[in-house]
Amino acid sequence: MTFDQLTRLIFRKKSLLCIGLDTDISLIPRHLVSADDPVFAFNQAIIDATLDLAIAYKLNLAFYESMGLKGWRSLERTMEHLRKYTGQVFTIADAKRGDIGNTSRMYAKAFFEWLQFDAVTVAPYMGEDSVTPFLEYDDKWVILLGVTSNPGSRDFQMLDVGGRPLYEEVIRKALQWGTREQLMFVAGATHPQLFRKLREIAPDFFFLVPGIGAQGGDLHAICENGLNQYGGIMLNSSRQIIYASGDKDFAEAARAQALNLFNCITTHLNKISP
């Protein structure tokens, strides 16, 4: 998907919502467990119940890898299903990969050729040659970890390197590696106070924002400071949407949770493009 297509998608749907399919077989409704592929059945129902509300689906690879070959098969089937909606959703492999050049090239092949994701999250620690092989694909995206949403984000990302925090140095350096049409950054919703600065550093780039709460508390500050004329942010919620109910009404309950976030987001988007 191109930058322009993504922006048009955002303003057509009036949404910035990304739904995280972090599907844990021990948490899905019990009536699905007897299905041929319970994880795929769950994902399919969630996707179909939320497609008009979400601009993106993010699949965290760890949840699939932990189930072995059958997990990978569920992932593959979920991507086959999402390809039926090409042009209607952006797809993210939340994989946090990154290795020496010839090896990152292999990861890029896995996510962009085999599984055909639009984007993959990449960890920056190994530097430029670990990131650039992912940038060689047309209309595919790297989403580089900038500042993450977890407690450990304070261990290294906030360290001062020559007068600025490491995450800022990572973003500034990466701006030399790719354009806004191929590169985004992860910026955790648990750091809402950073979004004004992040938007200054990378005015035209997209940020993927994990860690949005169902209450929408942080969402307002992040929208106020993070939105730009392209939309410019994708707000991810995973567990609070997909596990809204553990019963037969799980898909409707997920839709209701997604709709809460969607309504907050639409209000903000209407301010910049009524």
Added chain:
Amino acid sequence: MTFDQLTRLIFRKKSLLCIGLDTDISLIPRHLVSADDPVFAFNQAIIDATLDLAIAYKLNLAFYESMGLKGWRSLERTMEHLRKYTGQVFTIADAKRGDIGNTSRMYAKAFFEWLQFDAVTVAPYMGEDSVTPFLEYDDKWVILLGVTSNPGSRDFQMLDVGGRPLYEEVIRKALQWGTREQLMFVAGATHPQLFRKLREIAPDFFFLVPGIGAQGGDLHAICENGLNQYGGIMLNSSRQIIYASGDKDFAEAARAQALNLFNCITTHLNKISP
């Protein structure tokens, strides 16, 4: 595998050699391509030809992921084969994973429960809660990226953070998270001048050292400065061993390359334990 078992293995085999099974189907001998599972057939032959020379095999996940489900099946079969030699080799998933706590837990499940590796490489950027879930398994290991062997290692790992380079801060902080019996560090062979300092920082810990050349040039400096009474280093070579010949003699040629390194290593090990 425990710390003591690993140390005994090193001194029994008189080796520190780790062989990287970065198996690329486009580079394996053509006569194997018609096999039912060419990648597994290749790996099996390399393992069986080098088992007395190597203390460890490192499988880089990217090469398997890039081949889709059949790549994962080749990886699974390779691990089944390596389990026949339990106690004789240490196995490393070179995966460079790392995510928020509940997600790292899923990766740990994949590598330690499904695939039953002894160790997994982990990227430090996301901090403590991204690493500690991997440390909850008895006799399993995290190998945390310290200073990597690639050109991009200079982009962030060498940045000054309060008077020391970032990689040193990563190692010093991680020493608080785990013991020498569950935690190692990656230190690239392309930085031989750092090994004296690394050994000071973490005197009793193991380092996994990728990027060893077939000439053994760096190997001497690294052994001189990196060896401790437990061995304390694992020297990885991948392409130069496994692709020593692209013909039917590939396994013998790989053994010959491995033997060159083995002989250099044995000389150094004899100095500390004749």
